[in-house]
Amino acid sequence: MVCSAADVLGALGDRWGTLLMRDLLLGLTRYEDLRRSTGATNATLSDRLRELEANGLVERRRYQTRPDRYEYLPTPRGRDLKLLLTAMVQIGDTWNLADREGPPLRFVDTRTGRRVALALVDAETRELVSAGHVAVEAGCGADAVMRWRLERAAALRKAGSDAGPVSADGDATPRAK
Amino acid sequence: MVCSAADVLGALGDRWGTLLMRDLLLGLTRYEDLRRSTGATNATLSDRLRELEANGLVERRRYQTRPDRYEYLPTPRGRDLKLLLTAMVQIGDTWNLADREGPPLRFVDTRTGRRVALALVDAETRELVSAGHVAVEAGCGADAVMRWRLERAAALRKAGSDAGPVSADGDATPRAK
DNA sequence: GAACTTAACTCTGATAATCAGAGTGAAGCA
């Protein structure tokens, strides 16, 4: 599938892979720590670590001999996922589904001690851009399917706004059966 | 699990849920479009849509009667995931695993036409913060497990730097067998 | 020196999810 988001999803594998990258990026490195932290079973854990290694997100490294023991370290590519982690934490914090009194994790600027957040900026000037002014369009790497998605979405938007605000009140009826 | 990232992961469910949110946030709304776009089977697709609805990320709305037909729209909570999508696309673009000549999707500022990117800013002043100056610490919502993760990670970092650069050259040996 | 612990796994057998694809029902179109 021609989509950068799908590429990242594919590299992570699934929930377990993502949870493992969270722990690895927080600084855990050892099998037993990862198992305790995530609660994954041995079969799933060793499979996922292998997969993350095959996808170039972590490196398996011996940290002791007699007996040989190994730890797992994020590669530079794996470290790119810090951005993803930050986004997930930020979204989860605003949702606060578990109704906590505060966030479990805080990202802070080591120089000022103040909290940091993700924001959209102009790619060149680095000036802030408000989310309302951001649009998505096909890039030059887009294939026919991606172009179809965007055109279909644009068509639906047009049909929706043509019909006017009258049709904006759909009812969210419970499913039959 | 007390972790905002895990909350988001739980709400999305899995790869299919995430892929569906991508399409819904791009503007697709109908079952058949989603099926064609994601390639999910009917069983998986209807199950995941139900799950996303149950988790409050999408709303199922009737858009026609005789016969009744329904479409799926992201809720405000679902729209929060745009940040996640943006992060995934940005990471996937820099990886460029498929060796494309350009990105499949572009996020642009509608006023200037220029590309936008995610950046870390001071939560209050909105000034840019470089990734190197960002640290993670326990927030007041952290439980014992989260505190253990951070302490364990700090202990490993300390042990690693105490041993000095000599131990920094681990070997990435292939697995036996 | 016999037993217990730690770490990083592999293996097993039962349960649960996913798959491709066929089928359904209500309507419009030819």
Next chain:
DNA sequence: TGCTTCACTCTGATTATCAGAGTTAAGTTC
């Protein structure tokens, strides 16, 4: 009369995940 669209449900085979037991090699405790 039959042909298509849309939003699904259902089926039977394959695949993944689960809890938990077992393995290997070493150090630590009684």
